[in-house]
Amino acid sequence: MTDRITGYANGIFELARAEGELERVENELFIIAQALDDSPELRSTLTDPQLPMERKQALVEDLIGGRASSLSLDLVQLIVSQGRASELSDIARAVVEAAAASRDKAVAEVRSAVPLDADTIERLASALGRATGKSVEVKVVVDESVIGGIVARVGDTVIDGSLARRVDSLRQAVES
Amino acid sequence: MQFLIATILYQEEGESSSNVSLVLPETAELIAGIIAFAIVFFFVWKWALPTLNKTLETRQLAVSGELAGAEKAKVEAESLLSDYRSQLAEAKSEGNRILEDARVSAEQLKADLLSRAETDAENIRSKARDDASAEKSRALAEARTQVGDISVDLAGKIVGEALDSDAHQALIDRYLADLEKL
Numbered sequence: 001m002t003d004r005i006t007g008y009a010n011g012i013f014e015l016a017r018a019e020g021e022l023e024r025v026e027n028e029l030f031i032i033a034q035a036l037d038d039s040p041e042l043r044s045t046l047t048d049p050q051l052p053m054e055r056k057q058a059l060v061e062d063l064i065g066g067r068a069s070s071l072s073l074d075l076v077q078l079i080v081s082q083g084r085a086s087e088l089s090d091i092a093r094a095v096v097e098a099a100a101a102s103r104d105k106a107v108a109e110v111r112s113a114v115p116l117d118a119d120t121i122e123r124l125a126s127a128l129g130r131a132t133g134k135s136v137e138v139k140v141v142v143d144e145s146v147i148g149g150i151v152a153r154v155g156d157t158v159i160d161g162s163l164a165r166r167v168d169s170l171r172q173a174v175e176s
Numbered sequence: 177m178q179f180l181i182a183t184i185l186y187q188e189e190g191e192s193s194s195n196v197s198l199v200l201p202e203t204a205e206l207i208a209g210i211i212a213f214a215i216v217f218f219f220v221w222k223w224a225l226p227t228l229n230k231t232l233e234t235r236q237l238a239v240s241g242e243l244a245g246a247e248k249a250k251v252e253a254e255s256l257l258s259d260y261r262s263q264l265a266e267a268k269s270e271g272n273r274i275l276e277d278a279r280v281s282a283e284q285l286k287a288d289l290l291s292r293a294e295t296d297a298e299n300i301r302s303k304a305r306d307d308a309s310a311e312k313s314r315a316l317a318e319a320r321t322q323v324g325d326i327s328v329d330l331a332g333k334i335v336g337e338a339l340d341s342d343a344h345q346a347l348i349d350r351y352l353a354d355l356e357k358l
Contacts, residue, residue, distance in 0.1 A: 113336070114344045120352070127355040147336040149347040152355075161351035163339075167332040174324035 005087055009094030012075050013102070016095075021071050026099040028072040032064065033092035034141050046085035056080050100137045108136040111143040111151040111162070128152055131159065 016025035036043050042063075046056055057077055064073050079088050093107075100107045108128045110116070116124070125138045132154045143151075147163035201209065339347075 112344075112348065113339075114341065116348070120348060123352050124355075127352055127358075131355055131358040144336070147332055148339050148344055150351045159355065161347075161354060163335060163347070164332070167328055167335070170331065171324065171328040174328060175321055 002087075004084075005090050005094050008079065008084065008087070008091045009098050012091070012095050013098040015075070016071065016099075017102075019071055021069060022099055022102075024069055025072050025075070026096045028064075028068040029075070029092035030096050030139055032068070032072070032076060033089040035063075036089045038143070043086070043089075046080060046088070053081060056085070096139065103137070104135060105137045106132070106134040106154055108132075108138045109141060109153045110138050111141045111146050111153075113142070113144050113146045113148055115142055116140050124150070124152065128154055128159070132157055 012025070012029075013022070016022040019025075036046075045051065045059065048056075057080060060076055060080055061073070064076060076088065079085065079091060084091070093109075097107050108125065110121075110124055110128075121138050121140060125136055128138070129136045134154065136154055145164055147167065149162040149164075151162045151165075152159045200206075
């Protein structure tokens, strides 16, 4: 993580906390980061140097406006207007991690093909905390590419129990 | 001549008139004649003959010299002719040798060019075979990969579509169970 990403994340974290909207902002930024990760077209559009800044900001307004808080929208507009759209996803994750760290917790990014119920999330938090030796906060991402099962990432540790991994193993076996 | 004839006529007239011998001269006349002859002979023998001999000798030497010169010139000419013929023969020989060398060189060059052309052609054929073989292998490998990818993608989709909520939950429960064992 570069100093710039950390700097942006810390700034946003402090601003959101000062405004008393830290939890909302971090959740919204996490969702926006997932949207960017899942959509290469959106990412390339926002990072296109040929596209005028007004068009990019209008696009962000269309996508987020009305669905996220005005603070989250302003923060994303700030990042895009500074020409850092390519780092938006990393900044959002850094904000989430900074927020979790402020609560003495680590972020567990859990990917599943289907939404998870509260009980499952709680069990996951507990099990992942034991497995990693950290107190974790679970952030769930619904990702159909997982196919089935769960992929959890805590920091640099990835615990993959997805069907996608098995399909990849099968693919490698076929190709070799 | 007219003097001699007049003398003879005179003598005939004298003999006929004085009964003197017509054949033998008078003794005095004879002696005078002999002395005169001797004097003439002496002059001739003393000066004219050596001069004549010297002239003849000079002439003979000159002629001999000319003959020798001519002979020498002839020898030189023959020598030159011989040299010329020798050089001509040498030139012909040299010309033939150059022509032969040129013919040999041309044949060697032709052979080299043919050999090189055949080598190049063989290299091109070999490379074409290798390229074709490599391309075939690559195409087969690509096809195999594509077929594998398509099959696996299809399998993944089929599995994903076949999973109902219970199957998803079962997978999640198994993940949790495995995780809790860690």
